[in-house]
Amino acid sequence: MSQPLLSVQNLDVSFTFQDGDYAALKNISFSVYPKEIVGIVGESGCGKSLTSHAILGMLPTNAMIKKGSIQYRGTDLVSLTNEEWQSIRGSAISMIFQEPMTSLNPLLTIGRQISEVLKKHTGFCNKEIKEMTIALMKEVGLPRAEELYRAYPHQLSGGMRQRVVIAIALIGEADLVIADEPTTALDVTIQLQILELFRKLKQTRNTSLVFISHDWGVIRKVCDRVIVMYAGHIVEEGPIEEILQHPKHPYTQGLIQSIPDYKKRGEPLHTIPGRVPALRERRGGCPFVDRCSLRMDICQTTYPEGKKHGNHQVKCHLYAQEAINI
Numbered sequence: 001m002s003q004p005l006l007s008v009q010n011l012d013v014s015f016t017f018q019d020g021d022y023a024a025l026k027n028i029s030f031s032v033y034p035k036e037i038v039g040i041v042g043e044s045g046c047g048k049s050l051t052s053h054a055i056l057g058m059l060p061t062n063a064m065i066k067k068g069s070i071q072y073r074g075t076d077l078v079s080l081t082n083e084e085w086q087s088i089r090g091s092a093i094s095m096i097f098q099e100p101m102t103s104l105n106p107l108l109t110i111g112r113q114i115s116e117v118l119k120k121h122t123g124f125c126n127k128e129i130k131e132m133t134i135a136l137m138k139e140v141g142l143p144r145a146e147e148l149y150r151a152y153p154h155q156l157s158g159g160m161r162q163r164v165v166i167a168i169a170l171i172g173e174a175d176l177v178i179a180d181e182p183t184t185a186l187d188v189t190i191q192l193q194i195l196e197l198f199r200k201l202k203q204t205r206n207t208s209l210v211f212i213s214h215d216w217g218v219i220r221k222v223c224d225r226v227i228v229m230y231a232g233h234i235v236e237e238g239p240i241e242e243i244l245q246h247p248k249h250p251y252t253q254g255l256i257q258s259i260p261d262y263k264k265r266g267e268p269l270h271t272i273p274g275r276v277p278a279l280r281e282r283r284g285g286c287p288f289v290d291r292c293s294l295r296m297d298i299c300q301t302t303y304p305e306g307k308k309h310g311n312h313q314v315k316c317h318l319y320a321q322e323a324i325n326i
């Protein structure tokens with residue numbers, strides 16, 4: 001296998017409050033390979049977005065990396081200065097957020113916003129920049145690009161605005177894009193089109209993607225591999241179809257059982273009882289212990305080691321004595 005583009009190893013992130021430090025991410029380790037789309041899935045508060053912000057050096061001011069490394073093409077991002085970050089963000093690694101309006105300036109035309117970023121990354125004249133802007137708009141599937149060049153963000157639909165944000169994210173030729181719930185605000189048809197665009201970019205531009213979502217349907221459509229997070233921990237990881245067909249961790253099983261299924265119309269939707277513990281409620285042992293119907297005594301006191309079978313990994317005491325039989 002090729003070298004990973006991104007390698008996160010043993011990452012711990014804590015928040016500092018007046019009454020002390022509280023761990024929000026514990027022992028996060030995963031890799032993203034070239035041309036790979038890796039999904040991160042879990043309920044709100046599980047640490048998905050915090051993981052992406054740690055990768056991009058955009059942690060909130062009261063959050064801190066306590067230990068671990070984040071290597072991008074062999075460079076440790078954790079030790080970069082602010083100036084060094086400027087050359088990475090938007091060029092090597094780009095970010096796409098859920099709500100495109102937060103990334104776009106409502107007072108500037110679409111063409112101007114794309115052109116300004118292009119100017120920063122290239123030395124071309126205005127005429128060439130305009131041609132490149134229109135070509136980029138067409139590449140991300142914006143119809144009537146010449147006309148939309150002069151439009152303002154509020155004149156575009158949500159899906160079109162997200163395409164503009166994707167176009168801007170591509171300008172620096174980033175080979176890693178982190179997309180945080182990029183289709184959540186869109187209706188289903190537009191969602192499908194944007195997911196198809198991500199898959200196309202993987203093929204045509206060799207872009208790798210970290211795709212954060214709480215929606216398994218979305219993850220299944222776009223991802224090669226999936227990481228399941230719970231309460232700041234990675235609890236399971238593997239190829240997407242393998243995880244969907246043979247989930248091992250009780251949390252993953254609960255999430256998958258909760259996916260709405262039209263064949264079960266009329267039946268009550270499965271839910272996982274309880275909620276994700278708040279930072280101050282987290283303690284030792286298995287992070288899922290309070291919600292797990294299969295818990296044992298050891299789960300209260302001892303954090304489960306990861307067990308691996310091929311490229312499927314799970315952290316649960318149910319599999320402590322055996323290699324996973326998939």
Ligand code: SF4
Binds near residue numbers: 249286292293299304
């Ligand atoms: Fe449940 Fe124990 Fe496995 Fe945690 S380690 S998921 S509590 S069985």
